[in-house]
Amino acid sequence: MGDWLSYAPSDFLLFSARTYYRLFELYNRAIWPAQILALLLGLVILWRLHRGGARQGLVVAAILSGGWLWTAWCYLLGHYDTINWAARYFAIGFVIEALLLIWTGVVRNRLSFQPYRDWTSRTGMGLVLFALVVQPFTGPLVGRDWRQAEIFGVTPDPTVLATLGVHLTVDKRPPWGLMIIPLIWCVLSGATLWTMGSPDAWVMPVVALGALGLAVYRLSSARGQSGIRHSEDS
Incomplete structure (x- = not known):
């Protein structure tokens, strides 16, 4: 028992921080210039969220699902799996999320967005902007090489954050199954990231906690308004 207590969390990590971030550099070099197309598609998401229309949900869901599938195949299986055996299981999760987006937003066309309806939705829109514009510079700001930047649509973290932001702008109740x-x-x-001692390790958990809190708030507010309308009708 004493031997186990002598281990630090980093002792169970299969790779070093240098190897992990170097992988992004090699990956970015291998897929260039796919990053440009991915960012352009991210701008299309912002445009469709702002513009609305009958095909709004279909377009947004299709682009997001494409990003999840690309990340699963090209990054998680094609690169991350070389240093972490668990990457193949992460890839399965990413494929499942992509299929859920396709089923809900493309096949059934059940997604519609109102990004300016309330402060919760506007926060979601801000999160999408953060994932597209700010997160790629997070690494360089804390001392990593700019060639190791993580880009929406081709790497996990910004793709996940943009997806959470989009889900916060969904009309009516939050899409819990997609979150x-x-x-x-x-x-x-x-x-x-915390195990590797990365200074930006707090970003993803804090965003997750905030997104969850906002989704719960949205749901409780919707139920409260529904209860008020029911009382007025009766």
Whole structure:
């Protein structure tokens, strides 16, 4: 028992921080210039959220699902799996999320968004902007090489954060089924970065906690308003 207590969390990590971030550099070099297309598609999401329309949910869900599938195949299986055997299981989760987005938003066309309806939705829109514009610079700001930047649509963290932001702008009640896997990834990513001693390890767990809190608030507010309307009608 004493031997186990002598271990630090980093002793159970399969790779060093240098190896982990170096992997992003190699990955970015291998897929260039896919990052540009991914960011352009992210801007399309912002445009469709702002513009609305009958095909709004279909377009947004299709782009997000494409990002989850790309990340599962090209990053998690194609690169991360070389240093972490658990990456193949993470990839399964990403594929499941992509299929859920396709089923809900593309096949059934059940997603619609109102990003300016209330402060919760506006916060979700801000989270999408953060994932697209700010997060790629988080690494360089804390001392990592800019070639190791994480980009929406091709790497996990910004893709997950943008997806959570989009879910917060969904009309009516939060899509809980679509939020489970992104929230789990935030915890896993935060734990990995914390174990490596990364100064930005707090970002993903804090965003997950905030998104969960906002979704619960949205749900409780909707139920409260529904109860008021029911009382007035009766």
